[in-house]
Amino acid sequence: MQQSIRGFGAPVGGGVAGEAPLQVVRFMAEGVTTTTSYLDADSSELPDFEEVADWTLLNESLSLKEMKEYVACRGLPGRVRPVLHLDSSLSGWELKGPSLSYNLTVDDVCRRRMLDSLVVFPQRLEKEESVSSEQFPCDNGQCVAQDRRCDQVSDCYDESDEQNCLxxxxxxxxxxxxxxxPTSExxxxxxxxxxxxxxxxxxxVGFKIGLDMILRVEWKDIRLDFFNLRNRIFSNRVRTYDRxxxxKFYVESDSxxxxxxxxxxxPTLLVRRDHPPRPDDTSRVTKEQVFDGAHNSLVLHKPISITLNCQFYLRTYPFDDQQCSFVxxxxxxNNVxxxxxxxxxxxxxxxxxxxVVGTSxxxxxxxxxxxxxxxxxxxxxxxxVGNAFLPSIFLVIICYLTFWFSLDDFQDRIxxxxxxxxxxxxxMTQTSQSIPKTAYLKLIDVWYIALIFMDFMIIVVLAVIENLRQYSSSREVKVMRIHNKHEQKAPFVWLPQPGLGVERKVNVISIVVFPLACIIFIIIYFAISLSYIAN
Known part of the structure; x- marks a missing residue:
C-alpha cells in the first residue's frame, strides 16, 4: 500500500539544511482506515492530501513548541522511530515534497493494530540532536525532561511517563x-x-527486654540493571523483589x-543512585535511563520488633548499670x-x-x-531515694527518739x-517484690538489713534500760526520821543506794552512740555506691 503526499504549505528548499521550515508528517494507521496529520511551521493552511480518507490538524492538540520538542526527542536525522506498532507489517510508505521524496519501512513489532510513526526531514532535526538524550517522548507526542520519567508525578498529558516504571x-x-x-576481589x-x-x-524481674529497631543493609548486585533512578532514594522503591x-538474618541473645x-x-527495598546512567541505547523501543548494578546500591529497610533474654547483674542495685547484647x-x-x-x-x-546511655x-x-x-x-x-532510703531513715529516727522518752514510760518506748x-x-518486703530475687545480696538489701539491725539493737537497749531501772527500784530504801509524839511528823525520804542510776547512764550513752553509728554507716554505704556509679 502506498500513499502519495503533496501540497506542503512551504517549499522544502532543495533539501539544504537550515533553509526549510520544520516539516513534520505523522502517520497513524488503525485497521483499514488511514489518518494522516500534518503540521507546517510557517503556514496554517490545510495541506492537499491525495487519496487520504480522513485527516486531522495536529496543532489542535500540540503547540509548535511542543511539536519541536517531540521531534527533538524522537529520533536522529533520517531515522523513523515507531512508537506504537502494527501487528502486520506496513512497507513502501512514500513521502513526497516539492523537491524531496522520502521512503520509510515499518517492521512488525506488534502493538495491536495501531501505527504511530514520525517522519522528520533531516534539514532541521540535526539542530535538535543535542537535547534528544535529555528528553522522554510521551505516547501523545509530548516531550518531557528525561529526569521526570517515573518520578511519581504525571508530566505527560496521557500519563505515559508514569507507565511501565520498573x-x-x-x-x-x-x-x-x-x-x-563481589564488585571487586x-x-x-x-x-x-x-x-x-x-x-x-x-x-x-523476668530478665527480658523488648526492642523496636530498623535494620538498614546496603549491597551491590552486578547481575541487575536499574531504570530511571531518581536522586531521592525513596522515589526508587522496588515494588516486587521476590526474584x-x-x-536474611536470625537474631540471638548474648546467652x-x-x-x-x-x-x-x-521490609522496603530501595535503590540509591550512586553513579550516572549509561549512554542512551537507541536500539531500545522505549527510552529509559539505564544504571549499572555494579555502581548503584540496593538498600533494604527492615523494621524489626524482638524480645530478648538478658543477663542482668544486680549486685549494685539500685546504683547499677546494665547492658543487653544480641547478635x-x-x-x-557465602563469602560475605x-x-x-x-x-x-x-x-x-x-x-x-x-x-539508655549508649549503644555499640x-x-x-x-x-x-x-x-x-x-x-x-x-x-x-x-x-x-524518695521511696526507700528516706522513709527507712525516718523510721530509724523515730525508733531512736524513744531514748528521749521518760525512763518510767517503758510501754510507750517499746x-x-x-x-x-x-x-x-x-x-523491705515491698521493695524486694519489685526486683529479682538473687542468691547474692544487693546494695538495697544491705541498706535494709543494716537499718533493721539498728532498730533491733535500739529495742534491745531499751529492754536493758528497763531491766536496770526495775533492778534499781527494788534496792531503794525508805528512811523515816524518829520524833516525839508532840513533834510534827517528818516526810518520807527516798535515799538511793550505792550503784543506782546505771540505766540513765546507758540511756545517755545510747543517745550519742546510735546516731554516730548510723552516720558512719550512711557515709560508707553511699561512698561505695558512688564509686560504682563513677566506674
Whole structure:
C-alpha cells in the first residue's frame, strides 16, 4: 500500500539544511482506515492530501513548541522511530515534497493494530540532536525532561511517563539462591546500620527486654540493571523483589537463646543512585535511563520488633548499670563481609526505671558472618531515694527518739520501737517484690538489713534500760526520821543506794552512740555506691 503526499504549505528548499521550515508528517494507521496529520511551521493552511480518507490538524492538540520538542526527542536525522506498532507489517510508505521524496519501512513489532510513526526531514532535526538524550517522548507526542520519567508525578498529558516504571531489570538466568558476586576481589560487602527506635519493654524481674529497631543493609548486585533512578532514594522503591537475592538474618541473645520476633510491617527495598546512567541505547523501543548494578546500591529497610533474654547483674542495685547484647547472623549468603556503619538509639532514653546511655556494635567476619550489638542502661536511682532510703531513715529516727522518752514510760518506748521495726520490715518486703530475687545480696538489701539491725539493737537497749531501772527500784530504801509524839511528823525520804542510776547512764550513752553509728554507716554505704556509679 502506498500513499502519495503533496501540497506542503512551504517549499522544502532543495533539501539544504537550515533553509526549510520544520516539516513534520505523522502517520497513524488503525485497521483499514488511514489518518494522516500534518503540521507546517510557517503556514496554517490545510495541506492537499491525495487519496487520504480522513485527516486531522495536529496543532489542535500540540503547540509548535511542543511539536519541536517531540521531534527533538524522537529520533536522529533520517531515522523513523515507531512508537506504537502494527501487528502486520506496513512497507513502501512514500513521502513526497516539492523537491524531496522520502521512503520509510515499518517492521512488525506488534502493538495491536495501531501505527504511530514520525517522519522528520533531516534539514532541521540535526539542530535538535543535542537535547534528544535529555528528553522522554510521551505516547501523545509530548516531550518531557528525561529526569521526570517515573518520578511519581504525571508530566505527560496521557500519563505515559508514569507507565511501565520498573526499577529493576532481572535477567532470565538470574538465580535468587546464589549470593551476588563481589564488585571487586574479595567478598560481597554488606554495609549495616541499625537504628533502635524504642525500648518497648524492660522486664527486670523476668530478665527480658523488648526492642523496636530498623535494620538498614546496603549491597551491590552486578547481575541487575536499574531504570530511571531518581536522586531521592525513596522515589526508587522496588515494588516486587521476590526474584532477587535479599540478605536474611536470625537474631540471638548474648546467652545464645533465639530472639522472639513479633510481626512487623514488611521490609522496603530501595535503590540509591550512586553513579550516572549509561549512554542512551537507541536500539531500545522505549527510552529509559539505564544504571549499572555494579555502581548503584540496593538498600533494604527492615523494621524489626524482638524480645530478648538478658543477663542482668544486680549486685549494685539500685546504683547499677546494665547492658543487653544480641547478635545478627546471616544464613543465606557465602563469602560475605560485614561492615558496620552505625548503631544508634533514636527513641526516648528515659524508661520507667532505667535510662539508655549508649549503644555499640562489633563485626565478626569469621566462618559465619555476624555483628553483635550492645545497648547500655543506667539505673535512675532517684526513685529509691524518695521511696526507700528516706522513709527507712525516718523510721530509724523515730525508733531512736524513744531514748528521749521518760525512763518510767517503758510501754510507750517499746511500742513505738516495735512499730517502727515492723513498718521497716514491710517496706523491705515491698521493695524486694519489685526486683529479682538473687542468691547474692544487693546494695538495697544491705541498706535494709543494716537499718533493721539498728532498730533491733535500739529495742534491745531499751529492754536493758528497763531491766536496770526495775533492778534499781527494788534496792531503794525508805528512811523515816524518829520524833516525839508532840513533834510534827517528818516526810518520807527516798535515799538511793550505792550503784543506782546505771540505766540513765546507758540511756545517755545510747543517745550519742546510735546516731554516730548510723552516720558512719550512711557515709560508707553511699561512698561505695558512688564509686560504682563513677566506674
Amino acid at each position: 526499577v529493576i531489570s532481572v535477567p532470565d538466568e538470574y538465580q535468587k539462591r546464589v549470593t551476588p558476586p 574479595g567478598a560481597l560487602t554488606l554495609l549495616f546500620s541499625l537504628e533502635i527506635t524504642s525500648v518497648r519493654n524492660f522486664d527486670l 532477587i537475592w535479599i540478605p 545464645g537463646s533465639p530472639a522472639e520476633k513479633l510481626q512487623t510491617s514488611p 545478627y547472623f546471616l544464613y543465606n549468603g 563481609s560485614f561492615i558496620l556503619n552505625s548503631v544508634m538509639f533514636t527513641g526516648h532514653p528515659q524508661l520507667l526505671e532505667y535510662e 556494635g562489633v563485626v565478626n567476619n569469621s566462618a559465619v558472618s555476624s555483628f553483635s550489638v550492645v545497648i547500655k542502661f543506667t539505673n535512675q536511682f532517684g526513685y529509691y 511500742m513505738v520501737s516495735l512499730t517502727s521495726l515492723l513498718v521497716l520490715t514491710g517496706l
